[in-house]
Amino acid sequence: MISIFNQQRKHMLALKALREGQVPSPRETEVDCPHCGEILARGELAKNLYVCPGCGYHFPIGAYLRLSLILDSGSFRELDGDMAAADPLCFPGYPEKVTEVQTHTGLNEAVVTATGRIDARKVAVAVLDSRFLMGSMSAVVGEKVTRLIEFAAKNRLPLIIFTASGGARMQEGILSLMQMAKTSAALARFDQKGGLYIAVLTDPTTGGVTASFASLGDITLAEPGALIGFAGPRVIEQTIGQKLPEGFQRAEYLEEHGFVDRIVPRREIRAVLSQLLTLHGKGGAAQ
Amino acid sequence: MSRFTAAERVAIARHEGRPGTVDYIGALFADFFEQRGDRQCREDASILGGIALFHGRPVTVIGTRKGKNLEENLKYNFGMPGPEGYRKALRLMKQAEKFGRPVITLIDTPGAYPGLEAEARGQGEAIARNLMEMSRLETPVIAVIIGEGNSGGALALGVANEVLMLENAVYSILSPEGFASILWKDAAKAPDACELMKLTANDLLSFGVIDRIVPEPEGGAHTNPQTVFASLDKALNETLTELLKTGSLTSLAGLRYKKFRAMGDYTPNGN
Numbered sequence: 001m002i003s004i005f006n007q008q009r010k011h012m013l014a015l016k017a018l019r020e021g022q023v024p025s026p027r028e029t030e031v032d033c034p035h036c037g038e039i040l041a042r043g044e045l046a047k048n049l050y051v052c053p054g055c056g057y058h059f060p061i062g063a064y065l066r067l068s069l070i071l072d073s074g075s076f077r078e079l080d081g082d083m084a085a086a087d088p089l090c091f092p093g094y095p096e097k098v099t100e101v102q103t104h105t106g107l108n109e110a111v112v113t114a115t116g117r118i119d120a121r122k123v124a125v126a127v128l129d130s131r132f133l134m135g136s137m138s139a140v141v142g143e144k145v146t147r148l149i150e151f152a153a154k155n156r157l158p159l160i161i162f163t164a165s166g167g168a169r170m171q172e173g174i175l176s177l178m179q180m181a182k183t184s185a186a187l188a189r190f191d192q193k194g195g196l197y198i199a200v201l202t203d204p205t206t207g208g209v210t211a212s213f214a215s216l217g218d219i220t221l222a223e224p225g226a227l228i229g230f231a232g233p234r235v236i237e238q239t240i241g242q243k244l245p246e247g248f249q250r251a252e253y254l255e256e257h258g259f260v261d262r263i264v265p266r267r268e269i270r271a272v273l274s275q276l277l278t279l280h281g282k283g284g285a286a287q
Numbered sequence: 288m289s290r291f292t293a294a295e296r297v298a299i300a301r302h303e304g305r306p307g308t309v310d311y312i313g314a315l316f317a318d319f320f321e322q323r324g325d326r327q328c329r330e331d332a333s334i335l336g337g338i339a340l341f342h343g344r345p346v347t348v349i350g351t352r353k354g355k356n357l358e359e360n361l362k363y364n365f366g367m368p369g370p371e372g373y374r375k376a377l378r379l380m381k382q383a384e385k386f387g388r389p390v391i392t393l394i395d396t397p398g399a400y401p402g403l404e405a406e407a408r409g410q411g412e413a414i415a416r417n418l419m420e421m422s423r424l425e426t427p428v429i430a431v432i433i434g435e436g437n438s439g440g441a442l443a444l445g446v447a448n449e450v451l452m453l454e455n456a457v458y459s460i461l462s463p464e465g466f467a468s469i470l471w472k473d474a475a476k477a478p479d480a481c482e483l484m485k486l487t488a489n490d491l492l493s494f495g496v497i498d499r500i501v502p503e504p505e506g507g508a509h510t511n512p513q514t515v516f517a518s519l520d521k522a523l524n525e526t527l528t529e530l531l532k533t534g535s536l537t538s539l540a541g542l543r544y545k546k547f548r549a550m551g552d553y554t555p556n557g558n
Contacts, residue, residue, distance in 0.1 A: 086552035088494065089485050139551030146548065168438075168460045170470050173484050174496050177460045178550040180439055181446050184415060185422035185544050192423070210411035211399075211439040216419055230411035230439070231401030235465075239401045249406060257407050 013068050013076045019106055020062030033057050035225070049266045058223045058266055060203055062105075063112040063127040066162055070270045071116035071125070079113045079151065080144050085172070088139070094171040097133070105131045109140040110165070113148040115157070119274040124152035127162040130204065134166030137208045141169075142179025145213060149186040158196040158277060163214040167207020167232075180212035187216050196280050198273065201228050201251065201260070215259070219276055221269070222251035222260045291455065293481040297463060299455040300435045304509035306516070308335055308350030308393045311433065314516040315523065316341055316348055322379055324371075328408065331372030333364045333400075334444075336379045341391065342524055347383035349376050349444060350393030353434070367400035370413035373443050377417050380424060389427040389527055392444040397462055399440030414443040421446035422547065423540045427530035429523065432456040432488075432497070437465075448543050449526045450496065452488045453515065454503040458496070459486035496550065499526065 031040050035057035045052075049069060050059040061069075067076055085098045102108060110132035115124055126148050128135040135141075145161065152159040169176040190197060199217030203226035210230050222228060229249040237244055247253050254260045264272050291299065299305070312319055316339035324330045336349035351368060354360030368376075376392075383390045399410055421428065421444075430447035436458040452458060460466070463477040466484055491497040501522045504511040530539065 086554045088552040140553045181547045184418035188419045188423045211414035215412040215415035
């Protein structure tokens with residue numbers, strides 16, 4: 001019986017990942033690399049984990065696809081998968097917008113939280129998905145991430161969060177802002193219990209997510225070329241009245257300025273996570 | 288309570304004659320000793336902080352500082368801190384915890400400074416670190432929104448046990464101009480944004496984001512600063528007395544966690 005369920009679970013994540021392997025538009029058989037302009041065959045791009053073979057540009061990928069790349073097959077268990085946005089500000093058009101994006105992406109919200117295994121070590125993992133309203137910080141994102149952190153603390157699991165976010169969820173106003181405090185406070189408790197938290201910053205990680213859980217990892221990894229910052233480049237250019245230097249706020253710039261431990265290409269991320277879990281003895285279990 | 292619209296309150300909150308951090312420290316606190324610098328890089332004058340007496344009790348008071356004229360504003364960067372300002376604030380708060388002093392923060396900022404050097408030195412990390420560390424301070428923390436409190440730059444001083452807010456102050460995810468330009472690509476629609484954003488003290492009290500509204504004189508705090516000083520002094524003193532009592536019985540960090548843990552609506556409650 002159990003193995004049948006496991007089989008089903010395995011297929012479910014694979015199916016969800018497959019659906020997501022259709023960036024940016026499912027009908028096109030060819031995709032232009034936005035970085036070098038090379039025309040890429042979709043099948044080839046998928047085989048290369050959505051990294052441009054020419055220039056190494058990392059295409060943003062969906063949450064389930066990401067999970068399928070790092071978790072042991074059949075180990076994925078989603079948490080709080082049915083949680084969806086409320087409309088606390090009664091913001092005109094917001095519920096309709098959410099429904100539309102849900103239908104379009106197959107996601108309930110901008111983050112997927114789960115438990116799973118990496119080389120047989122159990123972890124708690126969250127993946128933000130920039131296809132869902134730019135991975136913006138809604139109360140659901142804050143709540144699901146906080147529940148995951150609390151779950152990891154309670155069950156003594158290492159915590160891994162892949163960030164991708166344009167910042168605040170404007171339509172949830174101040175309650176979006178408060179998620180920064182909520183998630184950071186949960187991480188303070190997790191930290192105090194000795195839990196290992198690995199943050200993996202992917203393109204783009206900006207605004208309120210940068211100014212909360214994205215910046216609080218014990219270990220901070222980043223994907224090559226990812227845009228990482230608090231203020232967006234356009235706002236900064238407007239404020240200071242000058243063009244920003246080449247490479248500003250990219251992962252490599254952050255590494256140079258001391259905010260990232262290591263830049264890890266997508267193909268290597270699973271192995272690096274596994275190595276870090278090994279280096280933390282029992283896998284960085286919270287005490 | 289006066290009947291201003293949200294947009295009118297935004298204008299009052301930004302009024303150049305409105306009392307700011309410097310005025311409140313001068314009026315409500317005695318023996319202020321300013322502490323400067325983040326001990327890592329530089330002094331950020333957009334945040335003013337130090338030790339002072341409040342009703343005879345030593346406290347750490349920290350506030351974002353706007354200027355009263357262009358010269359001062361250039362010096363204080365229009366009240367927009369960089370990472371060094373937040374790191375200084377954290378240094379002062381940790382020290383307050385060490386010496387058993389309550390922390391009082393005064394918030395009046397258009398937001399964290401969106402500049403090249405601020406980013407290079409980790410604006411996001413500095414704010415995140417403050418949120419994390421403030422949440423676990425084992426000392427009473429009271430925040431007061433005295434003018435405009437915009438974005439993570441305001442919240443970085445706002446993870447408090449009790450959050451007070453002046454009647455015409457505003458507290459929001461972003462400036463109404465920024466909000467309008469992100470949502471509608473048109474900063475000129477800011478007045479419309481003001482209403483939708485639910486950024487007034489009444490709105491925030493109903494969300495449970497703030498705990499108490501401090502009344503202002505008819506027409507706003509700038510029309511009669513003395514009455515605002517008196518009403519904030521009373522509110523702060525009552526709040527602090529209560530917190531000190533609570534703190535002797537239970538963990539203030541624990542209560543602060545519960546307070547922020549409960550914020551945010553979603554549906555359904557998950558599994």
